[in-house]
């Protein structure tokens with residue numbers, strides 16, 4: 001069995017295999033109704049726990065639907081309602097859950113919770129977002145890019161805005177899938193240097209460019225995310241808006257990218273804040289394909305976790 005904890009902790013060959021399997025799994029459904037079962041039922045007789053310590057629409061629904069399409073059953077749990085939120089250790093929670101379920105997906109705050117759960121779990125654990133990373137999102141994004149434009153290797157991806165958890169997983173992916181990534185944003189919101197160094201050590205060109213127009217020049221893909229993440233203090237909202245406004249993705253900024261550059265946003269979006277509606281709803285935006293591909297990419301991740 002395999003845990004899916006982060007892009008940089010998974011072999012590059014396995015990541016490529018997951019993307020290719022996601023493409024096959026998606027094509028095999030061939031317009032079937034959403035509730036229809038996949039032909040091979042790889043999760044038949046499997047029970048999957050989906051634990052949420054933060055809100056979610058896409059992660060929650062896509063994992064739930066994905067497990068059911070593969071013939072398994074799900075149990076959606078809120079961290080607050082479990083003993084997890086009332087002092088039971090993560091290690092004991094992992095030991096107990098391993099006796100009941102065949103796989104665990106968790107969305108949490110501190111990365112340490114995910115890591116400890118994986119350390120003491122006898123069943124695969126999947127990272128459904130922590131304060132530091134969001135690997136499932138980036139698997140869906142790579143799938144989406146490649147469906148529209150072919151291999152992402154050697155392409156230029158520009159992240160504009162907050163160097164947050166989603167940005168971190170994009171940086172990890174640059175190292176694993178062989179694309180270049182330019183970050184543009186205010187210095188105080190730079191991505192973690194350790195993540196940048198790691199991707200560089202794997203041969204990725206990671207650049208930090210303060211001027212957004214200069215950063216976006218020649219981009220094949222422009223990505224942004226909310227200016228205030230779930231783990232950020234709401235009191236920081238006004239300050240962050242002031243810091244990030246110059247990095248809004250709008251028509252003017254996109255005009256510096258390659259004419260066929262795609263636009264991505266993991267959603268949920270604050271429309272006309274981090275990106276304008278003209279860009280989000282424009283012809284180069286693939287935001288809803290990304291959302292759909294969460295389902296297909298995660299089904300492939302779950303198969304890989306179970307060795308199926």
Ligand code: CP
Pocket residue numbers: 055056057058059060129137266267268
């Ligand atoms: N992109 C994403 O993870 O969305 P949710 O917060 O709705 O799960």
Ligand code: NVA
Pocket residue numbers: 129164165166225226228229230231266267268
């Ligand atoms: N950066 C965002 C992503 C949400 C899917 C957050 O952590 O809130």
